[in-house]
Amino acid sequence: xxxxxxxxxxVDALESEQAIRVCMNRYxxxxxxxxxxxxLEELGNLFTENARxxxxxxxxxxxxxxxxxxxxxxxxxxxxxxxxxxxxxxxHYLSSEVIKVEGDKAFGSWxxxxxxxxSAGGSHLNSxxxxxxxxxxxxxxxxxxFETENRFSRPVSDWNNDAALxxxx
Numbered sequence: 001x002x003x004x005x006x007x008x009x010x011v012d013a014l015e016s017e018q019a020i021r022v023c024m025n026r027y028x029x030x031x032x033x034x035x036x037x038x039x040l041e042e043l044g045n046l047f048t049e050n051a052r053x054x055x056x057x058x059x060x061x062x063x064x065x066x067x068x069x070x071x072x073x074x075x076x077x078x079x080x081x082x083x084x085x086x087x088x089x090x091x092h093y094l095s096s097e098v099i100k101v102e103g104d105k106a107f108g109s110w111x112x113x114x115x116x117x118x119s120a121g122g123s124h125l126n127s128x129x130x131x132x133x134x135x136x137x138x139x140x141x142x143x144x145x146f147e148t149e150n151r152f153s154r155p156v157s158d159w160n161n162d163a164a165l166x167x168x169x
Contacts, residue, residue, distance in 0.1 A: 016101045019141045020108055020134055027143070028092040034080040044074040048135050048144045056149035060128070064148070073146075089117040089159055094130070104136040112148070115159055123159050127151040 001009075023046055030043045047053070053073045055064030067073045080086040096111040110130045117123040133145040 013101045016106060016136065016141060017099045020099050020101075020106055021097075023134070023141050023143065024094065024108065024110070024132070028094065031077070032090050032092055034077065034087060034090065035085040036081055036083055038077075038081050040074050040078055040081070043077060044070050046143055047073055047146075048137060048142045051142070051144050051146070053146045054148075056131075056147050059150040059153060060148055084119040086119060087116055088119050089115070089123075091115050106134040106136075106141065108132045108134065111151075117159055123156050124153065125156050126153045 027043070027046050030038060030046075047070045049070050050068070051070055051073060052066065052068055053076070054066035055061050064076075067076050091114070093113040093115075094110040095113075097108065098110075099106060099108040108130075109132070112126075112128045112130050114126040114128070115123070116126070128148045128150050131147040131149070132143055134141050135144045136142075
């Protein structure tokens with residue numbers, strides 16, 4: 001491999017990492033706004049045609065199960081968009097990112113915190129470990145295998161409160 005080939009491979013890996021970040025960010029942003037206006041086709045296009053989405057560990061395997069194929073994943077997520085929308089507040093925070101690119105395949109892992117309030121009442125704090133395999137298809141990075149494994153979960157009081165913010169005067 002020439003020095004130019006090595007540089008091109010390094011640039012491709014860096015651009016691929018960024019594209020993978022954008023894919024994950026868009027997925028989380030769409031999941032933060034699941035409602036009847038959610039663009040489900042766009043959400044589905046973040047996954048390969050034969051993707052797998054699964055909850056891992058005792059709690060998430062029981063709660064979420066697993067789904068094979070893009071349409072099954074979209075159908076599962078669409079359940080959260082029916083009126084009234086499942087979430088009145090849903091925010092995902094990702095940290096501890098690791099992305100490894102090898103040609104047209106990649107693997108990423110993140111720690112996730114999710115804060116949610118529900119239209120049925122109540123709020124919840126969750127943490128999970130995300131392990132995601134990606135494939136590059138026709139120049140586009142998509143999720144091929146999405147795994148979420150619960151680290152902790154607990155109900156909490158409402159997230160949003162009308163109390164004045166404590167600011168210096």
